[in-house]
Amino acid sequence: MNLSVGQNSLPWWTWIASFFFALLAKFLCIRFFYIDGFFYIYGSFVVCLPLYFMWGPRVFWGQLVAESLTGNIVGLKGFEVQVLHGAANSMKPFLGYYLYKMASGMKPKTRFDRSLLFFFWTLIVATLIGNLVLISFRVGAGDVGTHQFVLRVFKQTLRDCIWGYLISLQILEIVGPWLKTKNMSFWPMEETMGTTDSLGK
Numbered sequence: 271m272n273l274s275v276g277q278n279s280l281p282w283w284t285w286i287a288s289f290f291f292a293l294l295a296k297f298l299c300i301r302f303f304y305i306d307g308f309f310y311i312y313g314s315f316v317v318c319l320p321l322y323f324m325w326g327p328r329v330f331w332g333q334l335v336a337e338s339l340t341g342n343i344v345g346l347k348g349f350e351v352q353v354l355h356g357a358a359n360s361m362k363p364f365l366g367y368y369l370y371k372m373a374s375g376m377k378p379k380t381r382f383d384r385s386l387l388f389f390f391w392t393l394i395v396a397t398l399i400g401n402l403v404l405i406s407f408r409v410g411a412g413d414v415g416t417h418q419f420v421l422r423v424f425k426q427t428l429r430d431c432i433w434g435y436l437i438s439l440q441i442l443e444i445v446g447p448w449l450k451t452k453n454m455s456f457w458p459m460e461e462t463m464g465t466t467d468s469l470g471k
Contacts, residue, residue, distance in 0.1 A: 288332030362400030
């Protein structure tokens, strides 16, 4: 019996919803959690991370546009810089999603097993790689000093791991299975591996 949710069975609005979710989360965090040039909660990451697992790579484009459009609000100058910065931020949850898929395999897992895989591959490994790339870019753009590099990578990775586990994973485990019963989610995703392998799908 094939229990997989086909890519085309997801509602059309999942193509654009990530843009509005990311934009709203970013604005809220700019308003309440952006202090002295640092996001103590990075809302678009926390919100979009579970969306990747529920809706697949289509989330990337909405997050990229939202991140790019808000780059000037946090002091990034120039269209190219804002787009590259948006791409680097969007890469973190996207990479975490793919690393989880590669590591988890097809065998159904308990919630505890999924949590361990999510914490290690999606949060620790993916956010560390993503923040190394992101902060390297910001150092090159002159937005962050070279002397701040290690501390900034550590702070952002720690932040992403904490809120990714406390908020993103809980959203995923609570909302994902419920939406899957309505053919609006791929999570839990062991049964639907291989259906969302392309950014163009």
